Amino acid sequence: MRPLVLSNFTATSCIGRGTAQTLESLVGERSGLAPCRFETVRLDTHVGEVADVDAQSLPPQWRRYDCRNNRLAEIGLQQDGFADAVEEAARRYGRARVGLFLGTSTAGILETELAYRARDPLTGALPEAFDYAGTHNTFSVADYVRRRMRLEGPAVVVSCACASSAKVFGAAYRMIEAGLIDAALVGGVDSLCLTTLYGFHSLQLCAAGPCRPFDVARDGAAFAVLERPSSRTASDDVLLLGVGESNDAYHMSAPHPEGRGARRAMEAALLDARLEPGAIDYINLHGTGTPTNDRSESHAVTSVFGVSTPCSSTKGATGHALGAAGALEAVISALALKASLMPGGVNTEHVDETLTARYIRHNRSAALARVLTNSFGFGGTNCTLILGRAG
Helix, strand or coil, rough: CCEEEEEEEEEEECCCCCCHHHHHHHHEEEEEEEEEECCCCCCCCCCECCCCCCCCCCCHHHHCCHHHHHHHHHHHCCCCHHHHHHHHHHHHHHHEEEEEEEEECCCCCHHHHHHHHHCCCCCCCCCCCCCCCCCCCHHHHHHHHHHHHHHCCEEEEEECCCHHEEEEEEEECCCCCCCCCEEEEEEHHHHHHHHHHHHHHHHHCCCCCCCCCCCCCCCCEEEEECCCCCCCCCCCEEEEEEEEEECCCCCEEEEEEEHHHHHHHHHHHHHHHCHHHCCCCEEEECCCHHHHCCCCCCCCHHHHHCCCCEECCCCCCCCHHHHHHHHHHHHHHHHHHCCCCCCCCCCCCCCCCCCCCCEEEEEEEEECCCCEEEEHHHHEEEEEEEEEEEC
């Protein structure tokens, strides 16, 4: 593929609002996970909750979109000069030439959960004020952001579990390469809700302590502007070099034990970027902290890269942002490139010696040229992105 530049990016999670706070937490090896106190949930687990999301208001004309998910999106748009960067792209290319590609998983389902709690005891009718299309609907976040940013290009939501907001980078690239648009707002937004917490608990995927990759739940949002490199591109800008996608369809919730789908995604990304495995300096693992996922990914990584490439999972710091995980970790990878930082695996105390990947527990300073980041979802949906420095 021909590289695209991330001309602006931002992230919101439990470790910080905006890139400065996010990087500060990564450098300080701080985790944002804390015992769950969300809503009425009483589970012995840790979550990564963004503080004061409910205090965020939407502009009055967009009240029909008011839900936790879209409040997170609004927070992200107003950080790091991101809204201004989108507006500049719209003026430069034309509003119809800027596309919108967002990933989400549970979207605004919390509003439906609250509406069911308040339904009429006699008729079962939901509250009259409940707006499914504006909140719960998967497309709600894209509809809100598109209207908020006054964009007129294609607007798409990808919802395929934890790979959602990694796959939007590939969708945007294909649209740009086809000449249908000149730039894209890409990213992901996912927010805490009862379905996720109790659903993962029922699958026995919620640990009592914080997430410890290689030894759940979350708020998260991340956005980036993608466009072709130009005379404005600086040597320290970050490029999208390659995208690899696969679906192994091995099991509804478990990956293939040998990581076959993960391996195909990584190999496809390397082929797309025209790179050999040795060109990758650091790997940001999907790294969920569950035994089957970590073992499968470790097997896939070492089958492609051997045991020499350093890798870690940042979910020990941020938690698992589900539909926003891919975009959040793409932004973290971009920050790693710019800061010459390999983030350590926060919360991991004793690396499982049976896992062969070269897992790093603490930060390392290194001049990074290219970083690979993995995102794998339920149903065997896999996506790998390769980012690199422009100069």
